[in-house]
Amino acid sequence: MTTTPGQAVAAGRVSAPRPSAAQRLARAASKLTLPVILLLPAMTIIVGLVGYPLVRTIWMSFTDTRLGDLINGTSTWVGLDNYKQVFTDPQLRSSLVNTVVFGSACVVGTMALGMAVALLLNQRLRFNWFFSLAVLLPWAMPALAASSIFKWLFDDRYGFVNWALVKLGFHHFQDYAWFADRNSAYVAMFVVVVWQSFPFIALSLLAGLQTIPRDTLDAAAVDGAGALQRFWLVTLPLLRPVLAVLVIFSTIWDFRIFDQVYVLAQGVPDRAADTAAVTGYRESFALGHFGTGAAIAVVLFCVLLLLSIACVRLVGREART
Amino acid sequence: MRWMLRRGWMYVCALAVSAFALFPIYYVVITSLKTRSEIYTRTPDLWPNHPQWGQYTRVFGAGHVGRALANSLIIAIPTTLICVLVAGMAAYALARLEIPLKRTLLMLILTTQMFPLVVLIIPLFVLMRNANLIGTYEGLVIAYLAFSVPLAIWIMRGFIVTIPEELEHAAMTDGATRVGAMFRVILPIAGPGLVATASLSFIAAWNEFMLALTFMNTEERKTLPLVLQSFVGRGDTDWGAVMATSVIYALPVMIFFLLLRKRLMLGMTAGAVKG
Numbered sequence: 083m084t085t086t087p088g089q090a091v092a093a094g095r096v097s098a099p100r101p102s103a104a105q106r107l108a109r110a111a112s113k114l115t116l117p118v119i120l121l122l123p124a125m126t127i128i129v130g131l132v133g134y135p136l137v138r139t140i141w142m143s144f145t146d147t148r149l150g151d152l153i154n155g156t157s158t159w160v161g162l163d164n165y166k167q168v169f170t171d172p173q174l175r176s177s178l179v180n181t182v183v184f185g186s187a188c189v190v191g192t193m194a195l196g197m198a199v200a201l202l203l204n205q206r207l208r209f210n211w212f213f214s215l216a217v218l219l220p221w222a223m224p225a226l227a228a229s230s231i232f233k234w235l236f237d238d239r240y241g242f243v244n245w246a247l248v249k250l251g252f253h254h255f256q257d258y259a260w261f262a263d264r265n266s267a268y269v270a271m272f273v274v275v276v277w278q279s280f281p282f283i284a285l286s287l288l289a290g291l292q293t294i295p296r297d298t299l300d301a302a303a304v305d306g307a308g309a310l311q312r313f314w315l316v317t318l319p320l321l322r323p324v325l326a327v328l329v330i331f332s333t334i335w336d337f338r339i340f341d342q343v344y345v346l347a348q349g350v351p352d353r354a355a356d357t358a359a360v361t362g363y364r365e366s367f368a369l370g371h372f373g374t375g376a377a378i379a380v381v382l383f384c385v386l387l388l389l390s391i392a393c394v395r396l397v398g399r400e401a402r403t
Numbered sequence: 404m405r406w407m408l409r410r411g412w413m414y415v416c417a418l419a420v421s422a423f424a425l426f427p428i429y430y431v432v433i434t435s436l437k438t439r440s441e442i443y444t445r446t447p448d449l450w451p452n453h454p455q456w457g458q459y460t461r462v463f464g465a466g467h468v469g470r471a472l473a474n475s476l477i478i479a480i481p482t483t484l485i486c487v488l489v490a491g492m493a494a495y496a497l498a499r500l501e502i503p504l505k506r507t508l509l510m511l512i513l514t515t516q517m518f519p520l521v522v523l524i525i526p527l528f529v530l531m532r533n534a535n536l537i538g539t540y541e542g543l544v545i546a547y548l549a550f551s552v553p554l555a556i557w558i559m560r561g562f563i564v565t566i567p568e569e570l571e572h573a574a575m576t577d578g579a580t581r582v583g584a585m586f587r588v589i590l591p592i593a594g595p596g597l598v599a600t601a602s603l604s605f606i607a608a609w610n611e612f613m614l615a616l617t618f619m620n621t622e623e624r625k626t627l628p629l630v631l632q633s634f635v636g637r638g639d640t641d642w643g644a645v646m647a648t649s650v651i652y653a654l655p656v657m658i659f660f661l662l663l664r665k666r667l668m669l670g671m672t673a674g675a676v677k678g
Contacts, residue, residue: 116581117500124493124552131549132515135526142525152529195420202417207410209417215661216421219428222660224610226628227649230635231431234642240443242430277427285668338519341612341628345635359521367617372525379522386517 143376152372164377173353174374177361178381184268184357185337191276192332193325196283201313203284204291214285221281225341232274233346236260261349268355271346275336283328290324291317330393334386358382428653435459435646442643458647468648470623471630477540478626479608482547486604487597489548490555495585497556498563499571509560515553520613523549528617538620546614551604558603562596563589599666602659609656627652 143164145157168174203214220228235242238259247255260266294317302312318325340359347355356364358378366375434442435458436451462468496502497509527546528537536542566589574584590597612628619625625633631652634645660667 113501117496117502120492120496120500121502123489124556127489127548127552128512128515131527131530131545132518132523132553135523135530135549136518138526138529139522152525153532198416199420202413202420205410205413207413207417213417213421216424218660218664219657220424222657223428223653224628224656226610226612226631227431227653228427230631230645230649231427233635233640234434234645235427235430237642240445240447240642242447245445245447277423281424289668334517338521340519340521344612345632348636359519362521363524363613366525367528375521376525379519379525382519383517383522386519390517 139376140380142373143380145373147372147376149370149372157373160373164373165381167374168377168381174361174365174378176354177356177358177378178385180355181337181358181382182385184271185333185339187268188272188275188279188336188339189329189332191272192279192283192336193329195276195280196287196328199280199284200287200291203288217281217284219281220277221279221285223278225278226345228274228278229342229345232270232277233261236270238262261346262351264350264354267347267350271342271355274342274346275339278342279332279335283332286328287321287324290321294320326393326396330390333389333393337386337389338382431646431649435643435650437643439643442646458643459651462644462647462651466630466634466644466648467622467625468627468630468651471625471627472651474540474619474624475609475626475628478543478547479605481540482544482551482608483601483605485544486548486551486555487601490552490600491559491597493552494556494559494563495589498560499568509557512553512556515550516557520550524613524617527614531618537618538624540624543615543618543626546618547608547611551607554607555600555604558600559593559596562593562599566592595666599663602663602667606656606659 142157144159144161145151146160146163147157151157168178199217203210203217207213223231234240236244238244238257241260243260244255244258247258258266260270298316298320299312302316307315338359339357340363343355343357343360344363347353347357347360350356353361353364359382362375362378362382364375365371365378430449433449433451436454436456438451438453438455438457441448441452497505502508527549531537531542531546534542536545570588570592571581571584574588575581579587610628612632615626615629616632619629627648631645631648634641634648
């Protein structure tokens with residue numbers, strides 16, 4: 083290698099002799115001190131309060147843990163028995179099906195309404211400020227408060243919904259008990275979930291819509307594309323990355339839903355409307371079957387993980403092509 | 404006429420969506436101001452004929468909502484402060500410093516957001532039990548950090564990355580240490596991001612229900628959602644109390660959202676959409 087003295091000095095090779103291994107180690111260590119100090123508290127919390135519990139739950143799902151075992155730290159290994167039970171016990175299995183069907187319906191409903199509202203907000207109508215404030219507020223409502231309010235709105239005797247429906251001529255809804263039947267309970271819960279989650283989707287999509295250059299849309303209009311065509315051929319493809327992320331997030335939110343179901347599905351006979359999160363919680367803390375509860379939680383977790391990976395893959399492939 | 408056809412239907416839709424969004428909020432407020440006989444009627448009015456504060460004084464007195472409000476604050480405020488401090492340090496390191504396996508680390512942090520809380524709750528319960536933290540404020544604060552820290556790291560990192568690195572280099576050339584530059588240059592600029600992150604973690608702790616339900620086993624330590632749930636869960640629900648408590652419970656969050664609308668949006672999208 084031929085280097086001029088100047089370059090050698092610049093590279094720090096002449097002025098300082100090659101540092102020994104120990105020195106280099108010390109230097110690397112001192113370079114890592116700051117990151118370690120900065121990251122240590124956060125990592126302790128994440129590993130201790132998320133990582134360890136996750137591993138522990140997975141392990142527990144293979145054991146027959148009862149409350150006594152939980153206190154004494156003992157447990158019996160039962161292999162796949164808990165999982166067998168989750169997939170064969172009609173009530174546990176139906177809670178998983180409920181989660182997938184109800185969760186997907188909520189995602190579709192939220193995305194559809196969110197998209198419609200985003201497009202409307204993007205029209206910049208007069209009183210737009212009022213419209214966007216109105217849309218923001220349901221998002222600010224804590225889930226438990228929203229559930230309580232809708233339980234009241236859907237009350238069989240004094241509820242506003244039944245009163246309004248009867249007024250509109252649907253006499254069938256006189257004293258209609260929404261939470262006495264699985265399907266009607268789901269209608270009410272669907273309304274709560276969509277009401278609460280469409281604002282975030284709408285406002286995020288609005289942010290996405292505003293990044294689409296006007297020129298592109300104008301050019302399409304000049305070329306004779308109608309409003310619907312512009313939406314399908316220009317807006318939607320350009321929004322696809324944002325849409326994909328929002329679909330992943332609302333899937334995660336709606337599949338792990340707890341508060342709303344815990345409050346609203348309470349009165350449904352045979353707990354037929356419970357979703358996986360509520361069933362897992364109840365198996366553990368009400369019935370003391372911690373092993374079974376852990377197994378339900380792990381199954382729910384795997385479903386979410388697979389869905390997210392699938393979504394990310396799909397988006398990734400589209401981004402490349 | 405043409406204008407009516409072209410734009411009019413949009414106004415109708417906007418009005419319908421606004422009504423759908425606002426009506427439940429309006430209805431809970433007016434119900435909380437109604438008298439008992441006005442609440443339990445088969446022909447509900449859309450305004451209180453004899454507005455009164457009776458429900459509020461009742462839930463604050465016999466319902467112990469005041470105590471629950473204090474409990475919620477005692478838990479949410481330390482959670483927010485610790486979360487912002489811890490996550491801010493980590494976010495700075497992940498945004499600026501050279502760290503081996505940075506991308507993997509970031510992805511791992513994001514993955515924690517995918518966990519349904521029910522996956523973590525049994526071992527957390529055991530941990531808290533062994534540490535004698537069941538039913539204490541500290542226990543719930545620690546548990547809340549588990550889900551607020553990862554999200555806060557992502558959001559704050561998003562804010563710090565957008566600050567030009569030259570500003571720090573300039574400060575460091577002028578003799579500031581890296582830590583000094585961090586506090587004197589980055590912290591003031593990242594202020595709005597910090598406020599957004601703090602608000603979001605406060606709201607998360609304020610709204611949380613499942614962990615509180617599991618850990619807070621004494622009447623005296625119940626947080627607001629637990630008290631609200633105990634009103635709803637009873638056989639014959641006291642709807643007046645439920646509505647008044649809901650208003651008290653939702654009001655702080657609504658105020659936060661109205662004041663910090665733009666910043667919260669930015670924070671959520673930085674955390675969610677950039678991921």
